[in-house]
Amino acid sequence: MNLLIIGFKENLEKIIEILNKQLYFFEREKIHIDKEIEKIGDINFVIYFIRDEKCVKYKNIKNIFNYYIAEAITDIVIDVYQEKIIDRLIYEKCYYLDSEDKKIIKSRVIDYLNRNEYVLQEGIMPQISKKAKILKTVMDFLEENDMLIIDGLISFRLKFFTELIEEALEKNIEDFFVEKEYREFIRVLQYFVELQESKVDLVNIIFKSDGTYQLFDKKMNLIDNDIFQELAEEISESEMNYDDLLISSLITIAPKKIIIHTEKSIQDREIIKVIKSVFQNKVSVCPGCRLCLKEKDNKIKIEKEK
Structure with a gap:
């Protein structure tokens, strides 16, 4: 057969x-x-x-x-x-x-x-x-x-x-x-960071729930936005967005250390990944402090008002 x-x-x-x-x-x-x-x-x-x-x-x-x-x-x-x-x-x-x-x-x-x-x-x-x-x-x-x-x-x-x-x-x-x-x-940005002289020792970045952010120095004082005025003006003249401005700002002041304050739910945002990649061992994520709690309370307050 x-x-x-x-x-x-x-x-x-x-x-x-x-x-x-x-x-x-x-x-x-x-x-x-x-x-x-x-x-x-x-x-x-x-x-x-x-x-x-x-x-x-x-x-x-x-x-x-x-x-x-x-x-x-x-x-x-x-x-x-x-x-x-x-x-x-x-x-x-x-x-x-x-x-x-x-x-x-x-x-x-x-x-x-x-x-x-x-x-x-x-x-x-x-x-x-x-x-x-x-x-x-x-x-x-x-x-x-x-x-x-x-x-x-x-x-x-x-x-x-x-x-x-x-x-x-x-x-x-x-x-x-x-x-x-x-x-x-990322390699190009790292190169620019290496060329820059550090203007501040520490920058605290608070990422807000609405997508914006604030920068504070080591004494928790709000960093003067005048430092970034020229960069901010470029937004209206180019395709630079809010995240681009943040990266440019950080490269301009080249901090020796960066602490990121944000909720766990948005820690995988692309901008945070870029900051970690560019500044590498200079970056740490805050496990929770009064700034983090303040932003969390503000978010709850806004949601209640809605």
């Missing part, structure tokens, strides 16, 4: 290992599945058949075999071909990057695909795992065919899978360059 011929170009040893693992059911049931391996050109062929049909105790053995082999092919597509597709797309789309940057992007794409298991589709179920979608496609194919070339299956029946990888790559390339530009931006 002929069962199936599987053809593929990729890693023979790895693919045979995956196939054998999924077909363990037949060994356990003491059903002997015969196998032959041939190579024609650059394609490996694994031929499955049953020589002695009398020893088969299941009438629907072909359907059972197809199910387990479909599971194996699904694992092969994800565990073997996914990485090959990523490598090919990176080679095509990231030829201008050095090998280290390519490795970083590849690692991020793999991690992204592992974290985003589900894909969108039309019909009753708007979401389905990519593994389930691949498995169904393979099962449908095996119902009508006794030969399956995995490379062809991916090219013609699993186009969604390649498109999914391509989308993941494009997103991670974009994120990679955004982060690279951000790091360069």
Whole structure:
């Protein structure tokens, strides 16, 4: 009884290992599945058949075999071909990057695909795992065919899978360059800080719930806003926003130490991350003081008045 011929170009040893693992059911049931391996050109062929049909105790053995082999092919597509597709797309789309940057992007794409298991589709179920979608496609194919070339299956029946990888790559390339530009931006600001002579020993920054802030010196006196008058005037003449003004102000006075006073709920604001990155070990976050409590009380008062 002929069962199936599987053809593929990729890693023979790895693919045979995956196939054998999924077909363990037949060994356990003491059903002997015969196998032959041939190579024609650059394609490996694994031929499955049953020589002695009398020893088969299941009438629907072909359907059972197809199910387990479909599971194996699904694992092969994800565990073997996914990485090959990523490598090919990176080679095509990231030829201008050095090998280290390519490795970083590849690692991020793999991690992204592992974290985003589900894909969108039309019909009753708007979401389905990519593994389930691949498995169904393979099962449908095996119902009508006794030969399956995995490379062809991916090219013609699993186009969604390649498109999914391509989308993941494009997103991670974009994120990679955004982060690279951000790091360069931080390095430039750090350079300016190093050039500046410190004008004050300590600056306390109180971030208010409305997005504004106040700067105090080490004696908790409000720092004179006249110091930043020229910078403030630039806001109306350029695209500089309120956060840009704060960073420019801090670089101008180059404090030896910065203490940030804010609620825990907004400690992950982008401006706070930038300050920590630029001034590094000069920055600390206040665990709670009268300034923090005062701002918290003001927020509660405002909410009650509303």
